[in-house]
Amino acid sequence: MAKIVCVLYDDPVTGYPKTYARDDLPHLERYPDGQTLPTPRYIDFVPGTLLGSVSGELGLRKYLEGNGHQLVVTSSKDGANSVLDRELHDAEIVISQPFWPAYMTAERIARAPKLKMIVTAGIGSDHTDLQAAMERGITVAEVTYCNSNSVAEHVLMMILGLVRNYIPSYNWVMKGGWNIADCVARSYDLEGMQVGTVAAGRIGLRVLRLLKPFGVGLHYMDRHRLPESVEQELNLTHHTNLASLSKVCDVVTLNCPLHPETEHMINADTLKGFKRGAYLINTARGKLCDRDAIAAALESGQLAGYAGDVWFPQPAPADHPWRSMPHHGMTPHISGTSLSAQARYAAGTREILECYFEGRPIRNEYLIVQKGELAGVGAHSYSAGNATKGSEEAARYKKQ
Ligand code: NAD
Numbered sequence: 001m002a003k004i005v006c007v008l009y010d011d012p013v014t015g016y017p018k019t020y021a022r023d024d025l026p027h028l029e030r031y032p033d034g035q036t037l038p039t040p041r042y043i044d045f046v047p048g049t050l051l052g053s054v055s056g057e058l059g060l061r062k063y064l065e066g067n068g069h070q071l072v073v074t075s076s077k078d079g080a081n082s083v084l085d086r087e088l089h090d091a092e093i094v095i096s097q098p099f100w101p102a103y104m105t106a107e108r109i110a111r112a113p114k115l116k117m118i119v120t121a122g123i124g125s126d127h128t129d130l131q132a133a134m135e136r137g138i139t140v141a142e143v144t145y146c147n148s149n150s151v152a153e154h155v156l157m158m159i160l161g162l163v164r165n166y167i168p169s170y171n172w173v174m175k176g177g178w179n180i181a182d183c184v185a186r187s188y189d190l191e192g193m194q195v196g197t198v199a200a201g202r203i204g205l206r207v208l209r210l211l212k213p214f215g216v217g218l219h220y221m222d223r224h225r226l227p228e229s230v231e232q233e234l235n236l237t238h239h240t241n242l243a244s245l246s247k248v249c250d251v252v253t254l255n256c257p258l259h260p261e262t263e264h265m266i267n268a269d270t271l272k273g274f275k276r277g278a279y280l281i282n283t284a285r286g287k288l289c290d291r292d293a294i295a296a297a298l299e300s301g302q303l304a305g306y307a308g309d310v311w312f313p314q315p316a317p318a319d320h321p322w323r324s325m326p327h328h329g330m331t332p333h334i335s336g337t338s339l340s341a342q343a344r345y346a347a348g349t350r351e352i353l354e355c356y357f358e359g360r361p362i363r364n365e366y367l368i369v370q371k372g373e374l375a376g377v378g379a380h381s382y383s384a385g386n387a388t389k390g391s392e393e394a395a396r397y398k399k400q
Contacts, residue, residue, distance in 0.1 A: 001067075001068040001069050001070065002069045002070070002092035002093060002357075003069070003070040003072065003087070003090055003091050003092055003093075003114075004060075004064055004069060004070065004071050004072070004091070004092065004093045004094075004095065004353075005072045005074070005084060005087045005088065005091045005093070005094050005095070005102075006057065006058065006060065006071060006072065006073045006074075006094075006095040006096070007073075007074060007075065007077045007084055007094070007095070007096035007097075007100065007101075007102040008052055008053055008054050008056070008057070008058070008073060008074075008075060008096070008097065008100060009052060009053050009054070009075060009097070009099055009100035010053060010054060010075045010399070011050075011053045011054055011055050012050075012053070016050065016053070016055040016056075017049075017050055020048060020049065020339070022048065023048075024047075024048060025047050025048045025339070025340050025343060026340075031145045031148075031149075031202075032149075032206070033145075033202075035144075035145055035365060037344060037347070038143065038146070038344060038345075038347035038348035038350070038351045039347075039351055040347050040348075040350035040351040040354055041354055042063070042350075043059060043346070043347055043350060044059050044060075044061075044062040044063055045058075045059025045343075045346060047343035048339050048340075048343060049339070050339065050342070051342040051343065051346040052097060052099065052121070052337050052342045052345075052346075053075075054073055054074070054075050056342075056346075057071070057073050058095070058121055058345075058346045058349055058350075059346050059350070060346075060349070060350065060353070061073075063350060063353070064353070067357065069357075072087050072091075074087075075100065077096070077100070077101075077102050077103075077394075078103075078392075078394040078395040078397070079395035080395075084102055084108075085108070085111075088108060088111050088112040088115070089111065089112065089113075089114075090114055091112055091114065091115055092114050092115065092116050092117070093115075093116065093117045093118070093119065093353070093356070094112070094115065094117075094118050094119070095118075095119040095120075095121055095349060096119075096120065096121070096127070097120065097121045097122045097337065097345075098120060098122045098123070098124045098127060098310075098314075098333065098336070099122065099314070099332075099333040099334065099336070099337050100314065100315070100333075101127035101314055101391075102127065103127050103128075103313070103388050103391035103392075103394065104118055104127065104128040104129060104132075104133070104388070105129050105132070105388050105391060105392075106129045106131075106132035106386070109129065109132045109133065109136055109138065110132075115136070115138055116138060116139065117138065117139040117140075117141065117356060118133060118138060118139070118140045118141075119140075119141050119142070119349055119352055119353075120140070120141070120142035120143070120368075121142075121143060121345045121346065121348075121349045122142065122143060122146065122147060122336050122337070122341075122345050123142050123143065123144060123145075123146060123147060123148065123336065124142065124257060124258070124284075124285060125140050125142050125368045125369075125378070125382075126257060126258035126259065126285060126287075126387045126388070127388060127391070128140055128368075128388070129386040129388050130259075130368065130369055130374070130378070130382065130384065130385065130386065130387075131384060131385050131386045132386065133369045134369050134372050134373060134374070134384065135372070137371065137372050138369065139356075139362070139367070139369060139370050140367075140368040140369035140370075140378070141352050141362050141366045141367055141368060141370075142366060142368055142377070143344065143345045143348030143349060143352070143366060144202075144363075144365040144366050144376075144377050145202055145365070146336075146341060146344040146345040146348050147335070147336030147337070147338075147341035147344065147345060148201075148202035148203045148206060149202075149203075149206055150335060150336050150337075150338050150340065150341040151203045151255075151283050151335045151336050152203050152206035152207045152210055153210070153335075154283055154309065154334075154335030155203070155207045155253050155255070155281055155283055155335075156207065156210050156211070158281050158283070158307035158308065158329055159190065159195070159211075159251055159253065159279065159281055159307075160190060161307060161329050162279045162281070162304070162305035162306075162307050162327075162329050163187075163188050163189070163190050163193070163251070163279060163305075164187050164188070164189075164190070165183060165184070165186045165187040166329075167329050168182070168183060168186070169183035169187070186304070186327075190214050190216060190251075191214060191215045191216065192215065192216065192217075193216050193217070193250040193251055194216065194217040194219060194248050194249045194250050194251070195211055195216045195217065195218060195219065195249060195250065195251040195252075195253070196218075196219035196220060196221070196239070196245040196246070196248075196249035196251070196252050196253070197219070197220045197221075197252075197253045197254075197255050198220075198221055198222075198242060198245070198252065198253070198254045198255060198256055198265070199220075199221075199222050199254070199255040199256030199257075199284070200220040200221075200222045200226055200255070201222070201255065201256070201381060203255040203283075203284075204220060204222070204253075204255035204256075205226070205230070207253055207255065208220065208234050208236065209234065212234055216251075217235075217237070218234055218235060218236050218237070219236065219237045219238075219239060219245050219248065219249055220236055220237075220238060220239070220245075221238070221239040221240065221241065221242065221244075221245050222256075224380070225238060226238075242265060242270055242273070243270070243273045246270070246273045246274045246275070246278070247273055247274075247275070248275075249274075249275065249278065250275060250277075250278055250279065251278065251279045251280075251281065252274070252278060252279070252280050252281070253280075253281040253282075253283075254266070254280070254281070254282040254283075254284045254288050254289075254308075255283070255284050256284055256288070256381070257284065257285070257381050257382055258284070258285035258287050258288055258387050259382040259383045259385060259387055260383055260384075260385035260386070260387060261383045262285075262288055263287055263288070263387055264287065264288070264289070264290050265288055265289075266280070266282075266288060266289040266290065266293070266294070267289075267290040267293050268290065268293040268296070271293055271294075271297045271302055271303070272302075274297075274302065274303065276301065276302055277301065277302075277303075277304040278302075278303055278304065279303070279304055279305045279306070279307075280294070280303055280305070280306045280307075281306075281307050281308055282306070282307075282308035282310060283308050283309050283310060283335050284308075284310060285310050285312070286308075286310045286311040286312035286313075286314070286316075286322075287312040287387060291312070291320070291321060291322065292321065294306055294322065294325070295321040295322065295325040298325045298326050298327050298328065299325070299326065303327075304327060305327045305328065305329065306322075306325070306327070306328050306329070306330075307328060307329030307330060308329075308330060308331075309330065309331045309332065309333045309334055309335045310333055311330075311332075311333065312390065312391075313390065313391045313392075313393045313394035314333055314394060315332070315394060315397040316397065317393065317396040317397050317398075318397070318398065318400075348366070351363075352366060363376075364376045365377055368382065
C-alpha cells in the first residue's frame with residue numbers, strides 16, 4: 001500500500017467555509033480542442049466546494065484510504081523540519097499545486113527513495129526538478145487544460161485593470177474620495193492597441209480569442225507555429241522572437257511554461273526593447289521575469305504597469321519588491337484555482353491516481369516526464385533541466 005503526501009494551501013483564516021456564494025457550477029463537457037474534461041471513475045466531493053485547501057484534501061481521502069493507502073495532507077512545505085520533509089522518506093507519491101508548490105528539488109528527491117510519481121494538481125510542473133525526476137525514473141504528471149481558460153479570463157481582467165487604471169480608482173472609492181482626475185490621469189482605452197502573447201498554447205490562444213472582439217491588433221510568438229487557418233481567423237501577426245514582438249506591442253502577456261529556455265527571458269536587457277509605457281501581464285511563472293528588473297522598469301516608466309499572480313518563490317516573502325513596486329496589479333497565485341478550476345483539477349488528480357493504481361496508462365496530455373524523458377505536454381512545451389534553484393527562499397514567508 002502506498003503513502004501519498006499531499007501539500008495544499010491553508011484554509012481561509014475565517015475557517016473552512018460552511019456556505020458558498022453560489023449553488024452550482026456550469027456544466028462543461030469538453031475543452032475547446034475537443035479533449036474531455038477529467039474522467040475519474042467516481043468523485044467524492046461536491047463541485048464548487050473548496051478542495052484546494054488543507055481541509056478540502058482534493059476530495060481524495062475516502063478513495064485513497066478506502067483502498068488501503070495512507071494520505072498525509074499538510075500545508076507545511078518549506079524550511080527545516082517541514083511536515084513534507086519529515087514525511088518524504090517513505091512517500092510513493094507527492095501531490096501539490098503551483099499555487100502553494102512543494103518544491104521537489106534534487107535534494108528532496110534524493111531523500112525519497114520510494115518516490116514514483118509527482119503530481120501537479122493544476123498546470124505547470126516547474127516546481128519539480130524535472131532533470132532529477134528524469135534521472136530517477138519518476139513520473140511527473142499534471143492536469144493539462146484544467147485551468148487554462150480560468151487563467152485566460154484572469155489575463156483579460158488584468159489587461160483591462162492596468163490599461164483602464166482600475167485598482168487605483170477603486171482605492172479612491174475606498175478612501176472616501178471622488179478624485180476623477182487622479183483616477184484617469186493614467187487611464188486609457190484598450191481598443192486599437194497592439195497586444196502580443198509570448199506562447200500561444202492552451203492559455204495563450206484562449207487569450208487571443210477573448211481579445212479579438214476588443215478591436216486590438218493581435219501578435220504571438222511560440223516555438224510551435226499555429227495553423228494558418230487560426231492565424232487568418234484571428235488576423236494574427238506571428239513573430240519569431242521576443243524582440244520583434246515587444247518592439248510593436250502596447251501590451252505583452254506571458255503564457256509559456258518556466259523551463260531553462262524561458263527562465264528570466266524578461267530582464268533588464270530585453271525590457272529595453274519594449275515600447276516605453278508598455279503593460280506586462282504575467283500569469284505564467286514569476287521566474288520568467290527578473291524580479292528587480294521589473295521593479296526598476298516600473299520606477300523608470302519603461303513599463304506603465306505590471307500585473308500577474310505568479311511569483312518566485314511562492315509564497316513570496318513580505319519584502320518581495322513586487323508587493324510594493326509602483327503601478328502593479330499583483331494578486332497571490334489564484335488565477336488557476338477558482339472554485340470552478342478546483343473541481344476540474346481535483347477530478348483530474350483522481351483520474352491520474354486511478355490510472356496509476358489500476359495500472360492503466362495516464363493520458364498522454366497529462367504527462368510531463370515519464371520513463372526518464374520528457375513526455376506528452378512535457379515534450380511539447382518544456383526543455384530538459386531544472387528551474388527550482390532559489391526555491392529555499394520560500395521558507396522566509398511568515399503567515400499573516
Ligand atoms: P500549453 O502547454 O498548452 O502551452 C505552452 C506553450 O508554450 C506551448 O505552445 C509551447 O510551444 C510554448 N513554449 C514553450 N517554450 C517556449 C519558448 N521558449 N518560447 C515560446 N513558446 C514556448 O500550456 P498552457 O495550458 O497554455 O499553460 C502555460 C503555462 O501557464 C503553464 O506551463 C504554467 O506555467 C502557466 N499556468 C499558470 C496558471 C496560474 O494559475 N497562474 C495556471 C495554469 C498554467
